[in-house]
Amino acid sequence: MSRLPPLAWFRAFECAARHLSFTAAAGELSLTQSAVSQHVRALERRLGDPLFVRKPRGLDLTDAGRRLLPYVSGAIGELTAATELFRPARREDLLTIATRDSFAQACLAPALPRFSAANPGLRIRFVSTLWADNDLSTEADLEIRLGTRELAGAGATRLFADRVLPVCAPGLLPGRATVADLYARPLIQAVGSSDTWDAWAKAVSADPPPPVSWFVDSYGLALELARQGCGVALVSRFLAAADVRARTLRVPVDRSAAARETFYLARRAGRPDSPAHRFEQWLRAEMEDMERRLEAP
DSSP: OOOOOOHHHHHHHHHHHHHTOHHHHHHHHTOOHHHHHHHHHHHHHHHTSOOEEEETTEEEEOHHHHHHHHHHHHHHHHHHHHHHTTOOTTGGGEEEEEEEHHHIIIIITTTHHHHHHHSTTOEEEEEEEOSHHHHHHOOOSEEEEEEOHHHHOTTOEESOOOEEEEEBOTTSSOTTOOHHHHHTSOEEEETTOSOOHHHHHHHTTOOOOOOOSEEESSHHHHHHHHHTTSOEEEEEHHHHHHHHHHTSSBOSSOOOEEOSSEEEEEEOOOOTTSHHHHHHHHHHHHHHHHHHHHHOO
16 A cells, blocks of 8 residues: 555645635645645655646646545544544533443432523533442542442542432332342342342341342443332432332332442642532532432421
């Protein structure tokens, strides 16, 4: 495969072809007229064909130039579009938040219209995370991490005191269900968490559970399996709250245990008036309000 000519030669040709002038092309490219002319002549020598007819008052494309121009214009357009994806301008109005999908869906999405209304023009990018090492390594303005105090890492502060409880589809169990009724159904558990069915049973002084039937890697999937009637899921009460209110899930046995792992928030250092700071203040207020509602009788 032959080596491609330098990109600068193609840029000089494309710009000169649009303006039909080396002088105008030089102004757009911040080069001298001589440099643009030299780039074009170098390209012509490499290709073995003249690309322009030089006239006293401008340029005309040759047949070879007309054939080449669509390819060069298209390629430069694609490169320009690709470069725009990484353009640092307007970075100040883009807030990047790393979080679990389950937290974003259950806790953030219902409340985000209120934040957007108070912060018009601010764009938000969500980066999905799953395991703790993903959370800690992500390049985000804000990170919402699930884990223990130690696992959450330095600089992260707890959003709320969580509890874990069993949930299931409304018709899966009788209205006055017992722990034995729970154990008669398939149990659903999120792997990678220390908030297991065994830990829950010990915390609420219940008999040890039977073997778990469904293992999933997120609370979000555990909730979905429970909604579909696959069994009883042990999940965060914060993440289940919206489903319980909507009656797409119910708490068959009102016995919850303090969660060993909960959600923590970490924010990059920045100005007090930064979008990340505003989002943090808003989110903490939302979670405090949600916690009060969950604690209310």
